[in-house]
Amino acid sequence: MDNAVSPKQKKMIESTGPVGQNATLGSRIFDVFNYLFVSLVAITTILPFVYIIGASFATEYEIATRPMFFIPQDVSTAAYQFIFSSNKILRGFRNSILITVCGTAINLFFTVTMAYALSKTRLRGRNFFLNMVIISMFFSGGMIPGYIVIANILNLKNTYWSVLLPGAISAYNMMIVKNFFQNIPQELEESASMDGCTDIGVLARIVLPLSLPVLATFGLFYAVGHWNAYFGAMIYMKTAKEKWPLQVLLRELIILSNGTAGDMNNLDPEFVQPPEQSVKMAVIVVSTVPIMCVYPFLQKYFVKGVMVGALKG
Amino acid sequence: MSSKAEDRLALHGSGAVYWHKLASEVRRDRWLYVLLAPGVIYFLVFKYLPMFGIVIAFENYVPFTGVLGSEWVGTKWFNSFFGFPAWTTYLANTLILSVMNLVFYFPAPIILALMLNEMRLQRYKRLLQTMLYVPHFISIVIVVSITFVMFGPSGIVYKATESVLGYPIKYMGSPDTFRWMIIGQTIWKETGWGTIIFLAALTNVDTQLYEAAMVDGAGRIRRLWHITLPAIRSTIVLMLILRMGSMLDTGYDHLILMANAMNRKASQTLDVFVYQQGIQSGQFSYASAIGLMKSIVSVTLVVSSNKIAHLLGEQGLY
Numbered sequence A: 001m002d003n004a005v006s007p008k009q010k011k012m013i014e015s016t017g018p019v020g021q022n023a024t025l026g027s028r029i030f031d032v033f034n035y036l037f038v039s040l041v042a043i044t045t046i047l048p049f050v051y052i053i054g055a056s057f058a059t060e061y062e063i064a065t066r067p068m069f070f071i072p073q074d075v076s077t078a079a080y081q082f083i084f085s086s087n088k089i090l091r092g093f094r095n096s097i098l099i100t101v102c103g104t105a106i107n108l109f110f111t112v113t114m115a116y117a118l119s120k121t122r123l124r125g126r127n128f129f130l131n132m133v134i135i136s137m138f139f140s141g142g143m144i145p146g147y148i149v150i151a152n153i154l155n156l157k158n159t160y161w162s163v164l165l166p167g168a169i170s171a172y173n174m175m176i177v178k179n180f181f182q183n184i185p186q187e188l189e190e191s192a193s194m195d196g197c198t199d200i201g202v203l204a205r206i207v208l209p210l211s212l213p214v215l216a217t218f219g220l221f222y223a224v225g226h227w228n229a230y231f232g233a234m235i236y237m238k239t240a241k242e243k244w245p246l247q248v249l250l251r252e253l254i255i256l257s258n259g260t261a262g263d264m265n266n267l268d269p270e271f272v273q274p275p276e277q278s279v280k281m282a283v284i285v286v287s288t289v290p291i292m293c294v295y296p297f298l299q300k301y302f303v304k305g306v307m308v309g310a311l312k313g
Numbered sequence B: 001m002s003s004k005a006e007d008r009l010a011l012h013g014s015g016a017v018y019w020h021k022l023a024s025e026v027r028r029d030r031w032l033y034v035l036l037a038p039g040v041i042y043f044l045v046f047k048y049l050p051m052f053g054i055v056i057a058f059e060n061y062v063p064f065t066g067v068l069g070s071e072w073v074g075t076k077w078f079n080s081f082f083g084f085p086a087w088t089t090y091l092a093n094t095l096i097l098s099v100m101n102l103v104f105y106f107p108a109p110i111i112l113a114l115m116l117n118e119m120r121l122q123r124y125k126r127l128l129q130t131m132l133y134v135p136h137f138i139s140i141v142i143v144v145s146i147t148f149v150m151f152g153p154s155g156i157v158y159k160a161t162e163s164v165l166g167y168p169i170k171y172m173g174s175p176d177t178f179r180w181m182i183i184g185q186t187i188w189k190e191t192g193w194g195t196i197i198f199l200a201a202l203t204n205v206d207t208q209l210y211e212a213a214m215v216d217g218a219g220r221i222r223r224l225w226h227i228t229l230p231a232i233r234s235t236i237v238l239m240l241i242l243r244m245g246s247m248l249d250t251g252y253d254h255l256i257l258m259a260n261a262m263n264r265k266a267s268q269t270l271d272v273f274v275y276q277q278g279i280q281s282g283q284f285s286y287a288s289a290i291g292l293m294k295s296i297v298s299v300t301l302v303v304s305s306n307k308i309a310h311l312l313g314e315q316g317l318y
Helices: A007-014 A025-056 A060-065 A078-085 A087-118 A126-138 A143-153 A169-183 A186-195 A199-210 A212-228 A231-236 A245-256 A277-312 B002-012 B015-028 B030-058 B076-082 B088-106 B105-116 B122-137 B140-151 B156-165 B173-204 B207-214 B220-233 B233-245 B254-259 B270-280 B283-312
Strands: none
Touching: A007 A231, A007 B030, A025 A277, A025 B105, A025 B122, A025 B173, A025 B220, A060 A277, A078 A087, A078 A277, A087 A126, A087 A169, A087 A199, A087 A212, A087 A245, A087 A277, A087 B283, A126 A143, A126 A169, A126 A199, A126 B030, A143 A231, A143 B030, A143 B270, A143 B283, A169 A212, A186 A199, A199 A212, A199 B030, A212 B140, A231 A245, A231 B254, A245 A277, A245 B140, A277 B122, B015 B030, B030 B283, B076 B283, B088 B105, B088 B173, B088 B270, B105 B122, B105 B173, B105 B220, B122 B173, B140 B173, B156 B220, B173 B220, B173 B233, B173 B254, B207 B220, B220 B233, B233 B283, B254 B270, B270 B283
16 A cells, blocks of 8 residues: 555545435435434424324314324313312412422422532541432441331421431532532632631622522522322322322323323212313423423533533543 | 641650641632532531431331431331332332333434434534424423323324224223333433433544554444444443442332322332322321332442443443
């Protein structure tokens, strides 16, 4: 092989990445197939949402008779009118908001205070407390001992505390916030403590204002977790129906009312008749809308979060 | 540095000096300890107390007498589980679902990540990714609800199959379809999101390798096979080890929503057993014993698959 490079090879060298700039026929077929396939997968992923949204605005008759459709012929808001006139669903919505807001506030308080204290390398006993956190990431007591602590020892059954407190700190999130605090220039904090600020004052007046983007990110992480959670509310607030969040209500309205469920005795007399299809769909839409509103931010921050975990973890 | 040296000196020297220094440092940082306290209390109460609570697996725990006052029964619960003829069904259901997950779900994000990586229209690729990540953020209750609305007896898919086949398929109430529904839901919900970790690993591939391979006349498929795939091999091994650790986990929050009286032949897994015995029937000790057994098997599986990874020349998990 001498230095002469054939035109074909030259074209290939000019390109970078896994895909050549000027592709051969085989490569083009590969591309067409690839683009088609991934597009199809992506469309399949969001198709159920499109169908549910469309059908939630359709009449019951149309849902029963038309095979597959995305835009209803007769637009009807009857399902939404039913939902927003049902005290039960409105209360569920209110409970979900309450749990999400209070839960996120508790999460941020516990996470920030602990992360700030542990971000100070001068703290006596710091390694002991760090190890305590790390060990808890690998070992857990499991479902039943956790249930006994919350239900029998702390007696939190049928209170909102049973869903607000057990997940107050995510060890993983706390460690990331701690690393963030550690990277804030010490000089800023030192000058404040010279002026007579205590550590709590430094945290509140200097560190927190500098960390607003981080707090927003983790607030969002926690908030989505609370909004989507159902298991805690289902097992700890089983008999306190007036405190049920939307997700537990949804389980009752759609999953248990389907007639296939084993524990039908959990069913509320108000909904012994399975709700109409359009009502089910409208409830699904209503409980998904808040997530969709924050989705653009979620995607941005969550992807970054996973990347940090993947590269540094 | 110097303060550590001083510490050591203090330790070996006079004890009084050490204690004096410790006390003055603790006093200096008293507000930091105040900040630390809520977090430490949280970890003690909600993480460490349950860990010690595992002792109830060896007791006949009665809520009234408490963890410390209940009768010690040794391995009674373990014996009664293995003496119970249906335990093999629970184990089999768990393992079949896990193996199906490994065979059908595990490769899906890898394949999709490789396909996304081959796309050069960056804007279009980002649009597709935006669509693919959506289901990850949706609550499992909503995922199962959507499934019921579409596959249940008045759902669109149910009716469509009925009109095509002439007879209905009971998607939501039959042991034959149960596992496929679970795997399908998992694939739909997590495949898109699962690509991220592999796409992150793919950004580190040296593009010169591709150029060199092209000069040597390697086509698209061969470049994929010989350069791209080896580049994410260690990530795949890592994910596989983590997956091994959850071979006995079938995701109780997902399964409890999908399990019902009609599909119980397939839906009774160890996780469902722990939930039903512990939370629904109040057999706390029995359920904890099964949970403990699951954890021991999981740790063993992670440690041994990590060892195998080391033997095969991979970095592994630790």
